Amino acid sequence: MNNNINLTIDNIPVTVPKGSTILQAARQVGIKIPTLCYHPDQAVKANCRVCVCEVEGSRLLQAACSQPAMEGMVVKTRTPKVIEARKTILELILAHHPQDCLNCIRNGNCELQDLAAEYFIRDNPFELKRRGLPKDYSTPALFRDPDKCILCRRCIDTCSVTQSVNALGLQNRGFETMVVPSMGLDLIDSPCVMCGQCIHACPVGAIGEVEEIDKLLAALADPNKVVVTQIAPAVRVAIGEEIGMQTGELPMDVFVAGLRQLGFDYVLHTNFTADLTIMEEGNELLQRLNEGGTLPMFTSCSPGWINFCETYYPDLLDNLSTCKSPQQMFGALVKTYWAEKMNIAPENIYSVSIMPCVAKKYEASRPEMDDSGYRDVDLVLTTREIGRLFRMSGIDFTQLAGSDFDSWMGAYTGAGVIFGASGGVMEAALRTVYEVVTGETLQDVNFTVTRGIEGIKEAELDLAGTTVKIAIANGLSNARILMDQVRNGESPYHFIEIMACPGGCIGGGGQPITKANTKRVERIEKIYAEDEKMPLRKSHQNPEVKVLYDEFLHEPLGEKSHELLHTHYHAKNKKYL
Amino acid sequence: MKPEELIDEVRQSKLRGRGGAGFNCGQKWYFAYTARADEKFVICNADEGEPGTYKDRIIMENDPHVLIEGMTICATAIGARQGYIYLRGEYPQVVNILNTAIDQAKARGLLDDFDIEVRSGAGAYVCGEETALIESIEGKRGEPRYKPPYPPVEGLWNQPTIVNNVETFAAVPAIVKNGASWYASIGHPDYPGTKIVTLTGDVNNRTFFEVPTNTTIREIIYEFGGGIPAGKKFKAVQVGGTSGAFIPEENLDTPLAFDTMTAIGATLGSGAVLVLDESRNLIDVLTRISGFFQHESCGKCAPCREGTMRLYDLMLKVNNGTGKPQDIKIMQKLGNVMAISCLCGLGQAAPAPILSSLEHFPADFNVKLM
Ligand SMILES: Cc1cc2nc3c(=O)[nH]c(=O)nc-3n(C[C@H](O)[C@H](O)[C@H](O)COP(=O)(O)O)c2cc1C
């Protein structure tokens, strides 16, 4: 049977596999059809109607995103009728939209703004109406500005389908329709886990990170503050996208130099505490395996995932590793160990972390994250916010000479690097645990089964005669599958890595706006390329981690570790689940 | 009769849907029949949300068995075991009638392994649209789905599903009994059979009657309806419900069949006929109608959600005397775009009353403009 369909679009013959839409067929031959509600990784919604086209024989225009290509179909995408319809629909949407571009977090990166420009919307015949809905700044991580919402529903899809969190839904109907957190609550009272994936889904500025750039500028301007920063592993591969470079193009040392130009006093690396996490978490796993502790053990470095577990699986909190995330380990150490070593008064340290994540903003604000005697992490900025700062500062990265990380919490291995991708924590742990348990040197450090964007990955590992079963999930709907197994007593695994965001931290809610999973895949490749180039690729080889244990912590899971590096979890008891 | 024979008989009869879209009933069944699936469903659309329409209620109250028989024939033809009657929420009294009739039919073993459940609608007009109705039965927000896939291929719970109007199902038993050619010979050849018409507005007999489909609008108004009261003159007639076009005097000799109505830029719709005499202010009527659509738009698709609101705003403006010629142009353009771009029939048809009035009764607007 022939599974191909032949049609013509704007007189160009196209052959596509059966089941393709007009939109897919058009893209195949480079014909651009505008879209707003369409998202390449989501189910078709067909609600914005800006993709309409003429199809010969049909009185109605057809939505290119939902209309299947059919044999012999004759499609026209640029007739006066089509253009008039698209323009009118855009005018309708814009007339019920604040048109606040200059003040908008998505100015310059907004699908609606782009279309308004492309369709030269000038004298909108419809009177400007604003809904006048209040902004929701109830969470420390992300805000919602429902006035800007164009009701495409992409965020709802992400929240319910990709993340299975179901925090967003619809209220009212007709022109009073609104996207609201469940039951019309503030976001903080909804089951929202603050992963920020809806930010990527949103074509406009109706959802964004809570911006805190001003706080950094104030700290940098304060002569009494020693401003120290940590960079999370997933940030470097993506930051280039914010400053006109390719994914992964900005070299780490130039990135560091750029941060120094912004005025940071010390530039350190979260990869250091990622390596440290492996030392603690790896030993915790071995302890649980040997001493009959709660299994499977879940990784705990993704704060969106922690929120999810506390919200939806409060009965499984004992399965969570007690290890703090690398960000919070860093925060606790920078104002104790590092301060001591550098002879800097901890109260003067202003600890900033640069994260691919908005949930990290919330995590840093948790009241229990003060084991250093101060708030461990003072400020969390996302990759996007740092991108903005770079653009504001006008740094020319092509002219900038590289710079090294500062000492004592700046060294890292390839194992720390891969924390940025789904499966990376698991692979890093395996590299270390294997050598600790067997006493042998790993011949090949690459556990490729753990890699990639696939939702759930699993593997078995022989550890000196004991078979350890592991699983990895990215995206919370995948986590849910593994959690339900655990809850039902059917989980075959000993160790489960979970990252809230699709693809892991490289796809985090604070990363450059990510319109498709293909971009996540590209970033993942860059992460492993970076790991490949590292001279040291196992956490226990990190020289500065060795110093830390020798001089300060003494041993993994020791007293000091428990004081500074481990934490506990609380059921969230959300009202309307 | 075997399923293929049943379907063929219905198809040959040229019975076309009485719910508004006028699709060949047997052809629709054939799609569901050939669709491969473990489960198939039959749904009777008894939502009847169209203001001024109550033909389905008349059938259900007076002969519920003919509906159940029609649905059972459909179930036999396509291979369904579960049926639903999606009943307008405002018809609670009909629930008992239907349930009693279903029980009676079951008691006599007439349904075989087919079962019918009566579901009460949630009151939204859009839930009469077949895919919104399906969503509603599934317990979701009553919003239309994009098509294709059409319900006969992917309907309730994504299984092949036939949705037909009450009047459509009610026509089936007689077709099976008397044969396709008997039915095809009644009324207008393109849309054979009879149609129940509900007549409202400025006529002497505001009532319902069943007429062959070659009956003209004029006959409906002047013969069956007894003409316009108090010696007033005819102004306009709206056929098909709220979203119907306003038809002028010169088109009154059009038969009440599907294609004949389409040919004059109108629709047959549900068969509601609203007559306006010369004393009526069309602008006032249109303003209320556009208010109805702004209220009933489900809000899913942008052109309808925003467009119905704008049409209402503009009609209010014209109605209160502050409209400008430019506003008429905007309505015209917006209406034309909505008619071809909206996701479902509601938004596509919502501008029809305004557009047809602009065409046939421009003076009514002009006197109101600034
Ligand atoms: C807004 C809207 C409301 C509708 N309401 C009804 C209704 O109340 N009853 C009905 O039978 N069909 C209604 N329809 C038509 C249905 O979508 C569908 O075409 C019909 O039920 C198919 O049955 P038929 O082929 O027997 O006509 C409506 C369509 C739209 C767009």
Ligand code: SF4
């Ligand atoms: S969401 Fe887009 S169009 Fe709207 S104000 Fe922001 S940048 Fe402008």
Ligand code: SF4
């Ligand atoms: S918040 Fe953004 S993603 Fe969600 S419906 Fe509105 S515009 Fe779409």
Ligand code: SF4
């Ligand atoms: S046309 Fe109107 S009623 Fe139909 S889907 Fe669009 S918004 Fe909803």
Ligand code: FES
């Ligand atoms: S992109 Fe096709 S309807 Fe929105």
